[in-house]
Every structure is written in structure tokens, then in C-alpha cells.
Amino acid sequence: MFKSIYAVWVATVLSSVALLAPVKAEPAAPLPLWEAGLIGLSIEQLAYPGAGARVQRNFLLPYLIYRGDFLRSDRDNVGLRAYKTDTLELDVGFAAALGSSESEIAERAGMPELGTLIEAGPRLRWTLSDNIWGSRLRLDMPLRAVFDLDDGLRYSGVSFEPALFADVITANELAYTFGISALFGSDKLTDRFYQVTAQYVTADRPEFDAAPGLIALRASGAISKKFSSKWRGFGFARYERVSSAKNRNSPLVVQNGGWSVGFGVTYIWARSTQTVSGW
Numbered sequence: 001m002f003k004s005i006y007a008v009w010v011a012t013v014l015s016s017v018a019l020l021a022p023v024k025a026e027p028a029a030p031l032p033l034w035e036a037g038l039i040g041l042s043i044e045q046l047a048y049p050g051a052g053a054r055v056q057r058n059f060l061l062p063y064l065i066y067r068g069d070f071l072r073s074d075r076d077n078v079g080l081r082a083y084k085t086d087t088l089e090l091d092v093g094f095a096a097a098l099g100s101s102e103s104e105i106a107e108r109a110g111m112p113e114l115g116t117l118i119e120a121g122p123r124l125r126w127t128l129s130d131n132i133w134g135s136r137l138r139l140d141m142p143l144r145a146v147f148d149l150d151d152g153l154r155y156s157g158v159s160f161e162p163a164l165f166a167d168v169i170t171a172n173e174l175a176y177t178f179g180i181s182a183l184f185g186s187d188k189l190t191d192r193f194y195q196v197t198a199q200y201v202t203a204d205r206p207e208f209d210a211a212p213g214l215i216a217l218r219a220s221g222a223i224s225k226k227f228s229s230k231w232r233g234f235g236f237a238r239y240e241r242v243s244s245a246k247n248r249n250s251p252l253v254v255q256n257g258g259w260s261v262g263f264g265v266t267y268i269w270a271r272s273t274q275t276v277s278g279w
Helices: 002-019 187-194
Strands: 034-046 054-067 071-074 077-084 088-097 117-132 135-148 154-160 163-169 174-185 213-226 231-241 257-271
Touching: 088 135, 117 154, 154 187, 174 187, 187 213
Parallel strands: none
Antiparallel strands: 034 054, 034 257, 054 071, 071 077, 077 088, 088 117, 117 135, 135 154, 135 163, 154 174, 163 174, 174 213, 213 231, 231 257
16 A cells, blocks of 8 residues: 555656746746745546546645756756756656556456556757747657556666657746657567457457557647746646557557646745756
8 A cells, every 4th residue: 555655656746846847948037956845736647548548646745846956856857967058958867657457447457457657767858949939949858767666666668758849938927838749668668558468368359469669649738827936836738649659459559549637736835045047
């Protein structure tokens, strides 16, 4: 029971930290070295790309933002910054995806549960422009090893998701991010989602040998609003489509596209007096 709660906490904090800070490429005003507070979050997501089932979770959790030169937890990454210039940044960080029980996914009835996934590895970020039509345009290229937190951090393959993002922030502290990406997975990762071995074959679920390659094409958007020095609200949505995916013919793929959405609020209860710039 404790392991499941801890897994949910880790996944939620890692996947939500992107929404806790403004998206300016280089804010004019210095920011606190660290901030601590609470995040209330509601997420409804596809169990996996191509799934017919959706998973809904609600959380109220503590969070910490730290803007160090090397150690960081901010925007959409938690980890170590290895290299940074005005246009290029290389870091080593983490991401996460919530798991699902087999009882929540009818097409996987009788098959192993999908545990909470933790991803770790390098990401190269290339800022293409700081002001194109009033937005910052950036290319992110994360390459990460995937581990199942509910199975003793068992290695579960490799993911690669090149993504193009546009970040906009308005004068009234309203921030937007729009993005498109393509998610690729190694053989071990695609097996986890789409493989059907002989022991799990049913009349409606034939055997299927999953292959590495494209998992899904994605389009996403996020919005956040600073209401006061303490409170910020946010929302996000992602649409992913598997009609061009390598394993689109798996019996575990029951729809070509689907939405994941979420919204929440953050409250800052403490921040450092020391500030940093360049964030």
C-alpha cells in the first residue's frame, strides 16, 4: 500500500512541476532560488496510447522548485543541468507516467498491470527563437530509460520524444504553451503496452508481437495564470493519435486517438530571499 502511494506521489510531482513556473525564456526579474508549496491537481488520461480506457486521479501534494546552477526542479524537468548557453541546454532529468490496474482496462483483462513509469536520461533543448510572433520557440529532444516503479524499478525500455514547443506569456501573467511531438519506444517499451503472448490470448485478443518504433503523435497545450504572489492556476490538454504507429494493429489498440486533460492550483507558502537570474 505504501509503495503505491509513494509511486503516485513521485509520478504526480514529476509530471506536474512543468506547470508551476512562468514560461519566459529569460525573465527580466530574478526569481527565488527555491519555492515550496502545495499543488492540488486533477488528471484524466489515457491508460496508454491507443487504449479505450481512461484513468482519473486527484491529488493534494507538497512540491519544491529549486533553481540551482546544476541541481534543478523547475518547468518540465527535475534533475541536473549539465550545460547551458543562450540557445542550447543539456540536462539529465526525470519524467513519469501514472500506472493503471488491469481492472481499469477491459482490453487487458487478465494481463499484468501497468505500473507507474519513471523515466531518466539526457535532454537536449535548442531555443530556436526568443521572439517569433511574440513567442519563444524551442526544440526538446529527451532520450530516457524507463523503469517500472511498482516492480522494483524494473527496466522497461527506452523512450525518445522530439518535441517542438511555443511559449507565450502576456503582460497580465497569463502564460500559454503549445507543442507537437512524436513518441518512439524501444522493443521492451512497446512490448509493455502492445504485446500479447500466448498465455494471454483470448477469443477477442489474438497473439501479437509488438515491434519498436513510433508509439504516438501528440499535440498539447497548457495555460497558467498568476492570481497573486501566492496563488497560480493552470490547465493542460494533450491529444495523441496512433493511426500511424508501428503497433496500431495490436488487439490492445482500440481507438486511434484520445485526450488527456488536467487542471489544478498551486499555493506558495515559502520562498527564499536569495534570487537567481537566467531562468
